[in-house]
Amino acid sequence: MNRLIRVLLLGAVAFGIVLAVTAAPSSGGTRGQSGYGDDTVPPCREDQSGQEASAECLAFLETQVAEPASATDDSGNTVEYLIYGVGVLVVFGGVTYFYSKSHFKISFPWS
Amino acid sequence: MWLAGVLAGVAVLGPALRPGSLLSLDLVITPRIPVPSGVWGLGPDLPRRVPYGLLLSWGSAALSGPVVAKVLLVAAVAVAFVGATRLAVGTPAVARVGAGVAYALSPFLLTRIGAGHLGVVLAYALLPWAVPALLRPGDRLARTYLWALALACTGYAGGLLALALVLAGLVADRGRRAGAVLGAAIAAQAPWLVPGIVVAIAGTGVADSSRFATRADGLLGWLAVPAGHGFWRASSQVGGTGAGVAVLGAVLLGLALAGRTRLPEAWAGRAAGVAAVGLGLALASAVPGIRDMYSDVTGTAVGAAVRESHRWLPLFLVWMAPAAAQGAARLGGRLLLAVPAACALALAVPGLWGADGRLEPVDFPGGWSTASQAIRERPGTVLALPWHQYLDVSFADGRRVLNPLPDYLGGDVLSSSDPELVAGSQEAADPREPHVLPVLARVASGGRVADDLARIGVRWVVLLHEVDWEPLRSLRSDPGLRRVVADRSLELFEVRAWRGPVVTTTGRVVDVRPVVAPLAHVAPSGLARWHRPAAPGWMRGWHGASESPVGTIDLPVGRGFSWFWPACAVVIAYICTICACLRAGRALQRWNPSVPSHDKCMNKQTGRHE
Numbered sequence: 033m034n035r036l037i038r039v040l041l042l043g044a045v046a047f048g049i050v051l052a053v054t055a056a057p058s059s060g061g062t063r064g065q066s067g068y069g070d071d072t073v074p075p076c077r078e079d080q081s082g083q084e085a086s087a088e089c090l091a092f093l094e095t096q097v098a099e100p101a102s103a104t105d106d107s108g109n110t111v112e113y114l115i116y117g118v119g120v121l122v123v124f125g126g127v128t129y130f131y132s133k134s135h136f137k138i139s140f141p142w143s
Numbered sequence: 144m145w146l147a148g149v150l151a152g153v154a155v156l157g158p159a160l161r162p163g164s165l166l167s168l169d170l171v172i173t174p175r176i177p178v179p180s181g182v183w184g185l186g187p188d189l190p191r192r193v194p195y196g197l198l199l200s201w202g203s204a205a206l207s208g209p210v211v212a213k214v215l216l217v218a219a220v221a222v223a224f225v226g227a228t229r230l231a232v233g234t235p236a237v238a239r240v241g242a243g244v245a246y247a248l249s250p251f252l253l254t255r256i257g258a259g260h261l262g263v264v265l266a267y268a269l270l271p272w273a274v275p276a277l278l279r280p281g282d283r284l285a286r287t288y289l290w291a292l293a294l295a296c297t298g299y300a301g302g303l304l305a306l307a308l309v310l311a312g313l314v315a316d317r318g319r320r321a322g323a324v325l326g327a328a329i330a331a332q333a334p335w336l337v338p339g340i341v342v343a344i345a346g347t348g349v350a351d352s353s354r355f356a357t358r359a360d361g362l363l364g365w366l367a368v369p370a371g372h373g374f375w376r377a378s379s380q381v382g383g384t385g386a387g388v389a390v391l392g393a394v395l396l397g398l399a400l401a402g403r404t405r406l407p408e409a410w411a412g413r414a415a416g417v418a419a420v421g422l423g424l425a426l427a428s429a430v431p432g433i434r435d436m437y438s439d440v441t442g443t444a445v446g447a448a449v450r451e452s453h454r455w456l457p458l459f460l461v462w463m464a465p466a467a468a469q470g471a472a473r474l475g476g477r478l479l480l481a482v483p484a485a486c487a488l489a490l491a492v493p494g495l496w497g498a499d500g501r502l503e504p505v506d507f508p509g510g511w512s513t514a515s516q517a518i519r520e521r522p523g524t525v526l527a528l529p530w531h532q533y534l535d536v537s538f539a540d541g542r543r544v545l546n547p548l549p550d551y552l553g554g555d556v557l558s559s560s561d562p563e564l565v566a567g568s569q570e571a572a573d574p575r576e577p578h579v580l581p582v583l584a585r586v587a588s589g590g591r592v593a594d595d596l597a598r599i600g601v602r603w604v605v606l607l608h609e610v611d612w613e614p615l616r617s618l619r620s621d622p623g624l625r626r627v628v629a630d631r632s633l634e635l636f637e638v639r640a641w642r643g644p645v646v647t648t649t650g651r652v653v654d655v656r657p658v659v660a661p662l663a664h665v666a667p668s669g670l671a672r673w674h675r676p677a678a679p680g681w682m683r684g685w686h687g688a689s690e691s692p693v694g695t696i697d698l699p700v701g702r703g704f705s706w707f708w709p710a711c712a713v714v715i716a717y718i719c720t721i722c723a724c725l726r727a728g729r730a731l732q733r734w735n736p737s738v739p740s741h742d743k744c745m746n747k748q749t750g751r752h753e
Contacts (some may be wrong), residue, residue, distance in 0.1 A: 037478055044394055045482050049489040051387025064541070066531035066610050067563030069354065070376050 144228050147240065148221030151247050155220050155256065156213060157496030163504025164209050166539040166547060168379055170259020170501075176203040177553040183661045184341030184713040186573060186678055194334040194717075195265060195297055209504070216256060219268040223247040226271030230465035231528035234480075238468040241483030245395060246271065246464035250382035251371035252458055257498035258379045259545075263454060266301030269293055270461045277308035278413040280690060281320040283734065284327055291331035292724060299339065299448045302332045307458060311417045330723065337716040341709040343444055345678040352441040352450035354564045356428035363389040368426060369396045369463060370490050370711055373453055378543075381494035381501070391486040398483060402470025406462075414462040415679035421458025428452040444470040500747040505539045507551065510630025514605060515552055517627050523602025523644065524674055527558035529612045530583050536609055538632065548605055555675055557601065573676045574694030575599055587614045593623020597640035599693045600674025604636040645698070647671045661707035671698045673705065678711040 154294055159165060167171040178200045182601035183191025192199065202211030227246035246252075255263045273290040280287040290461040291309060309328040313321055329336075357373040359365045363386055367373060370392030374380045382388065403415050427437045430454075441450035449455070467483045474710065498502060518525060527548040536544045549556040557575055582595045596604065604624065606615055620625055628635035643652035647668050654666040655673075665673070665683065677690035682703040691697045698705060 034474075038474060038479060041474070041482065042478060043398075044390055045486060048387050048390030048394060049485065051385060052383045052391055052489045053387070053492055055383045055385040055387055064535050064610055065543070066529075066534040067543075068376075068533045069562070069564050070378055143641065 144225050144239075145221060146242070146485050148224035148243065148247065148508075149217060149517075151224050152217030152220035154495050154503060155248065155253060156216055156464070159213060159216075159497055159502035159504060161504050162209070163391065163500060163506055164310060165212060165259075166505045166544045167498075167501040167542050168258045168376075168533070169545050170257070170261075170543050171547050171550050172208050172259075173507075173547060174208050175551075175553065176200050176208040176211075177550060178660070180660055181338050181342060182713075183659070183710045184338040185304030185660055185707060185708070185710065186342050186676060188343050190297070190335065190338045190342050192262065193298055193338050194264065204686070207642045212261075216264065216316060216481070217232070220247050220252070220256075223252065223268040226268070227461070230271050230274070230406070230461070231404070231468035231705060232465075234468050234472040237477075237480045238472045238483065241471065241481065241485075241487065242468035243485045244491070245467060245487035246460060248487055248495070249371035249460055249464075249507075250380070250388075250490055250494060251374075251453075251460060253381040253491060253494035253498055254371070254374045254379060257381050257501035258374070258376070258493070258707070262298035262300040263457075265297035265460070266294055266304055266456050269297065269301065270304060270457055271465075273305065274414060275410050277305060278312045278315070278410040278417070279422070279597065280309045280312040280324040280328065281316050283731070284320070284323055285627060285730035285734070287324060288327040288331050288723065288727045289731070292720065292727075293335055295332045295336075298335050300454055302335055303449060303454075304457060305331070307455075311413055311420070315413045315416070326691070331720075333716040333720050336414035338713050341680075341713060344709075345680075351430075352447065353434070353438040355441075355451040355453075356434055356438070357425055357453045359426060359429040360473070364429075365426070366390075366392045366396075368392070368429075369422065369459065369582065371460065373425065373454045373456070375453060376450060379501075381498050382490055382492045388490060394487050395467045395483065396472075397408075398468075399466035400470070402466045402468065402473050403462075405469035405473055406466055415741070418459040418462035421455045421462075424449075424455035425453050425459065427751055455696045465599050500540065501542065503540060507547075508538055508630065508632035510628055510632045510635075511551060513630065514628045514633060514635040518552055518554070518603055521602070521637075522554060523641060524600050525552055525554065525556045525603040525605055526579065526596065526601045527556050528583075528604060528606045528615055529610055530559045530579075532562050533561045533605075534610045548607070550603075556681055557599075574678075575676055576694070578693045583615075586617055589617040589620075591621050591623060592618075593621050593638050594640055596638045597623075598644075600641075600644075600672070600695050602638055602641040604638065606634045606636070608632055608634075644675075645671050645673045658704075664703070665698065665705045667702035668698075669700050672696070673698055678707065680707050682706055682708055686725045 153160065163546075164174060176196070176199045179190065179192045179196040180186065180195055181193040184190075198209065199211055199215070202215075205211075224243040224247035228243040231239045231242035234242075252264065252267055255267070269290075273294055276283070276286045276290045287309065291302075291305040294305035306328055309324060313319075313324055355375045357368065358375055358377060358380070359368050359373050364373070366389035370382075370388050372380060372382060372388055372392070403411060405411075406414065428434045437452060438450075440446045441452075464483070464487075467486075471479050471482050493499060524550070527546055531546060533543055533545055535541050536547070546558050549558055557579060558571065560576060561574065578599055582592045582599070585595075587593050600703045604618060606612055606618060619626060619634070619635075623639050624636040625639055626634060627637050642650070645653040645665055645668070646657050648654060648670045651668065653668045653671050655663050657663040665671070672691055673688075673696040675696060677688075677694055677696045681688040681696050683705045684703045686699045686701055688699060689697045689703070696705075
């Protein structure tokens with residue numbers, strides 16, 4: 033069992049490392065804007081007449097509305113996430129099992 | 144280990160070690176860093192960089208701001224690295240290095256370095272060294288005080304972490320020496336607490352705290368938080384994205400759970416409890432239902448210091464890193480010993496060598512130094528335009544930056560304190576700001592504003608050629624303004640109608656000789672207006688000054704010094720802190736370990752007590 037857990041753990045680590053180093057880094061923001069808020073989102077300020085948000089902001093919002101729908105339809109992403117989820121559960125389960133098998137005791141953390 | 148720590152620091156900063164200033168969000172390191180006015184309890188800024196800003200300022204005067212800041216950042220990473228390795232006592236060297244890497248190269252720290260939250264960075268570095276002492280606060284009061292003070296010197300970020308650790312230790316000790324311990328821990332917070340209270344009394348605003356919620360979307364987002372992710376501003380988060388981060392975070396968490404009982408018994412249980420609380424608080428702003436409550440609490444002036452719940456995460460990370468190393472050692476096998484280091488490196492790699500471009504050095508354009516020189520020769524209040532607290536700066540590769548003009552120019556610079564998170568919010572106590580806004584609206588519509596600026600006490604207007612500056616071109620055609628510097632990067636205008644820093648009601652200019660920020664000698668005069676931001680507590684001699692209709696100081700008839708009396712309370716707090724620090728140091732030196740401490744009872748190999 034110990035060997036199985038090690039294998040699972042190392043497999044998860046390898047899997048995680050491959051995913052982590054191949055994923056794109058956090059995206060930079062838009063340029064030429066202001067404010068402390070997240071610069072991946074253009075500020076939706078009203079113009080001086082107080083009528084309407086900027087065209088750039090509206091275009092961004094439309095894109096954002098469209099993107100989640102396409103992501104949901106992308107069955108590849110869903111399967112990928114399911115695999116990740118199962119992997120994480122297996123790792124957690126393995127470590128927890130090993131832990132409970134060898135040192136099963138419930139102790140209050142402050143003690 | 145120290146060499147490895149320094150190498151880790153060099154790997155983090157990378158290109159930043161080249162000459163040049165640093166500009167990235169709140170990281171504004173200019174050649175000369177001014178003393179933060181908050182050190183004296185003076186606004187208009189919120190007391191950020193208090194009190195460690197003094198070190199930066201003095202260092203920048205002796206060397207240069209960028210050199211001091213870069214040395215400080217490398218040192219912080221090295222101290223964090225070695226501190227974490229020391230907590231993983233009794234494990235093989237590979238696992239100890241893993242603990243150091245997991246802690247010192249955590250995406251949490253890399254993000255904070257890239258965002259310029261220097262107080263958080265310094266507190267994070269000191270935390271692993273302070274944890275054993277602060278989690279047993281009743282053992283040696285002097286040691287508790289000194290470690291709490293060390294964290295307090297990093298500002299409120301560290302001070303609150305110290306208080307959390309002390310409270311946890313008190314609960315675990317069932318209140319042993321509660322009065323003395325709490326008194327010492329709270330007294331240690333004086334260097335940031337007293338100036339903070341003084342500025343808060345002057346009346347400061349805080350932005351909506353719900354905007355600072357930890358970013359944890361879905362299961363992957365939740366699992367990424369233990370890996371050091373979750374900073375509220377997505378574009379400032381350093382590190383990779385996607386499921387890999389979550390998997391590695393889950394592995395580190397699993398290893399930490401497996402190894403938690405192998406940490407030194409003296410503080411293992413307490414650290415685990417604090418870690419759970421820290422992680423819970425960090426996630427509190429992301430949990431539906433709880434986040435509204437958290438936002439309500441932190442939306443108040445008192446709770447604003449912890450409005451960004453992600454700042455509690457170090458309490459978890461400082462436990463997780465050594466516990467994961469212990470877990471790897473417990474599971475056995477040479478390969479597994481390297482797992483914490485491998486996971487941590489994979490998490491850190493996208494942020495190494497300059498935090499993904501955020502730490503690229505910057506040279507200020509020539510126009511900046513020309514303008515600074517002109518203002519130094521004829522000092523006066525400066526209005527910083529365009530009117531944004533944060534703006535994308537073109538010569539910093541378009542990065543979003545806290546307006547660098549106040550730090551670059553020093554002195555009295557009137558700039559926006561609106562973070563533009565919610566319409567019309569301000570985060571400073573400068574009462575002149577509301578009077579500037581209508582003037583700016585007139586500039587945009589082509590009106591003449593020089594006389595209004597003179598009435599507010601503005602002598603200089605700096606117009607940066609950044610973001611939406613073009614509607615402000617009309618300043619060029621204002622006959623009341625004289626263009627002194629014109630450059631591709633900025634323009635500097637002088638207000639012709641400006642008369643002097645202090646002007647009587649009859650129009651006579653009164654001589655002023657500043658001593659320090661809260662103290663100046665003003666020549667005898669009748670009623671006079673002093674062109675600097677008003678705050679309750681200004682006096683002329685023994686008579687109170689008042690706030691003018693434009694947010695400046697109206698001095699009563701009199702002579703002698705004009706002074707800000709709450710600064711006396713701040714200075715007294717500093718003096719008391721220095722005295723208490725010396726006394727605690729002496730008490731530690733005199734300490735006779737007649738009763739073996741937990742350190743002496745501990746087996747160095749296993750970390751267990753015998």
